[in-house]
Amino acid sequence: MRILIYCFSFLFFSSAVFANEDWGKNGHRAVAQIAESYLSNKARDQIEKLLEGESMATASTFADEIKSDSRYDEFNTWHYVNVDFDATYQTVDKNPAGDLLQGIKTCLTQLEDTTTSANDKTFYLKMLIHLIADMHQPLHLGLEEDRGANDIKVTWFGNSTNLHRVWDTNMIESYNMSFTELAHHKFPLTEDEINIYQEGNLMDWFDETRILTQEVYLSAQDGDALGYAYSYQWLPRLRKQLHKAGIRLAQMLNELYG
Template sequence: MLKIVAAVAVLATSPAHAWGPTGHRIVGQIAADNISGKTQAEIAMILPKGETLAEVSTWPDEQRSDPDEYWQKTATPWHWVTVPPGKTWAEVGAPPEGDAMSALTAFTKTLRDPAASQEDRALALRFIVHIVGDLHQPLHNGRGDDRGGNNFKVEWFGKATNLHSVWDRELLAGNELSFTEYTDRLEAHLKPEQTIAWWTADPKVWMAESIALRDRIYPEEQGAQLGYSYQWTWRPAAEQRLTQAGVRLAAYLDMVFGE
């Protein structure tokens, strides 16, 4: 298995999975509905028959249960970036162990390498699909002081949790929709001019948007009681980020396979 970043020890306090399975699958499906025919063919030659972008979108999170050192240490930092308030990723850069942006760059190089094995290209593609979703989740663009909101405790409709989990799952779960139902709902409201406006393969744009949103979504204090008001305010933003992630994933894959 290709190991593109040196293994490092990582504390067991890594951020939770971004978006949860439903969110990641929505991103994968929206991308699948917007990629070019050439990109579809390229993907079909890389992934095992029958695997879809929606299916592989959750694979890097699922593999985190594997006890192998690659999944427990090496790949752990590839799900987020850390950018303190007032900074950009370009100013901060990746830490020595790597992050989502450095992993995206390395996996893109592998995907474009005609000498890479099919196994390595499939690994790279699965990670790219997942990382694009992660970078659109505001709390996977962490401030560096609270593990991407995992240490920011809140109550969600009376249940103790944290801000990261609210954005990963709770904002979407209240609709009780499957990922296909949610995708259909979001795509029904996706306007052609939005697809055009959002069509960018530049991760720095995605991260800048996520950071701007991140700096607005924190409650005033720890232990805040969150419910209908927070849901009403921020669920549309979460849904927009998912839709944008799907469009951007399509743009990114078209760029990778088009050059």
């Protein structure tokens, strides 16, 4: 299996630009921990077998950890997808190097294929856990021209950062909860809301997140000083995205292994 380095120097491709991080470790681990609480027993058994006892939370950061290993370079572009707001994913030219949606579909295909080796199934399961979370980070569906809002420079409580990193890491870090606390102190969701989140398919979830992406782009401008007021307004939306991602990841795994 060949794999591409996902580097922090921002390699450019014809139709996409990748982000420098995705949810940060706590965000990804929280999504995986949330997903575990919604798994069926059958899915849980299959996942434990493939992960050889490793928790989904630990496995969730694997796709970031392999970025420094040159054997894993073909997955470079799987962490994001860029589509102009006046276009749709279906109508734009696809990145020949792959993108977030193509990556998720490849993971599902490999996991469903009875000829895929056990080692490869483990690999693609870890990738899927990570990528479903990425798809719910709105700026991983950002614009090519500013590299998913990495070029929108802002300050966070006086420290230089960018809008992408605010959503990846800064808001979660400032909230000062561990990933288990983020998962267990659940965002208040009704049964009806959970059922709604479980409905639809991959493209429905992508299109829904893209609506939030456009809202986030309007939430700050280059040079803005962000802090308490921004967190007060947007942290609940961020936390809800973590739970949507976890619920939907579990739904996908339950269908896969049910």
